[in-house]
Amino acid sequence: MPSGSRPGGLVFNEDKTQIVHAETGFDFLGFNVRRYRSGKLLIKPSKAAVRRIRGRLGEEIRALRGAEPAAVLRALNPIVRGWAAYYRTVVSKEVFASLDAYLWQLTYRWALPRHPKKPRRWIMRRYFGRFNPARQDNWVFGDRDSGAYLVRFAWTKIIRHQLVKGGASPDDPALADYWADRRRKGAPLPLDRATMRLLKTQAGRCHRGGQLLLHAVRSPQSPREWEQWFRTTRKAIKTQHIAY
Structure with a gap:
């Protein structure tokens, strides 16, 4: 058997293969896998992945200087939803909180130049507030005209x-039945209860064209794929496409 090969014809790429201690950890597909001193093996978003999303958010905000709040929301919401959906199955609570704080700073800095003659308190009241009625949070960035956030x-x-x-x-x-059952019971899609209830009523299909609104075989496999899913598939789940 050739060096590095395994049964079934699989072969390790020696240039891309490393052997490391579990305590050192390793990155894989945007995740960091590491055993900590407590003895727990934890999977978290990798530091490189966090740097990438922070850089992406910063670039988007810079490109949206002078744009309307609605344009900012259209650009950023699929990115946030997509990244969070991909990492929601691992230890991400602290990372999510830090990214929320960073995004708040970005949106605040975006708002300041729009009204150079207005005091900062006015700007805060104009662009931040309790836009999400389900959250007791007065610091959510949103659009006063549409109510979107x-x-x-x-x-x-x-x-x-x-x-x-x-x-x-x-x-x-x-x-085969065991793995099929695991897929059926996998992490639920990050959609609100009302949307999921309507989808169930329609058997997951658009009442106009009859096409499936959700992937039945495979969920998105990367933050970018999740982002694209929110930008395209989720549009078909809007109220006008769902039969009441």
């Missing part, structure tokens, strides 16, 4: 990963 990372509920039964392999035909 910027979602927060921390509003996405953390869903813990379901452990795999010992010895269970996806390649074992005898466990």
Whole structure:
């Protein structure tokens, strides 16, 4: 058998393969896997992934200088929802909170140049408030004209990963039902209850064209895919596309 190869014809890429201690940890697909001194093995968003999303948010805000609040919300909400949806199954609570604080600073700095002659208290009242009626939060960024607001990372509920039964392999035909059941019971989509209820009523299909509104086989596999899902698929779930 060739060096680095494994049964089934799989071969390790030696240039991309590392052997590290669990206490050191490693990054994979935007996650950091590490065993801490407490003995717990935790999976968190990697530092590189956090740097990337912070950079992306900063670039978006800079590009939106002079734009209307509605344009800011249209640009940022899918990014926030997509990133939070991807990382909602791991230990992300602290990271979500830090990103929310960073995004608040970005939106505040975006608002200041729009009204150079207005006091900062006026600007705060104009662009921040309790826009989300379900949250007791007076510092949510929003649009006074439409009532739309910027979602927060921390509003996405953390869903813990379901452990795999010992010895269970996806390649074992005898466990096909087990893996199918795991997929059905996977982390729920990050949609509000009203939307999920309407989707269930319509069997997940648009009442106009009949097309499926949700992916039945596979959920998005990256923050970008989740973002695209929120920008496209979720538009079809708006009220005018759902039969009451």
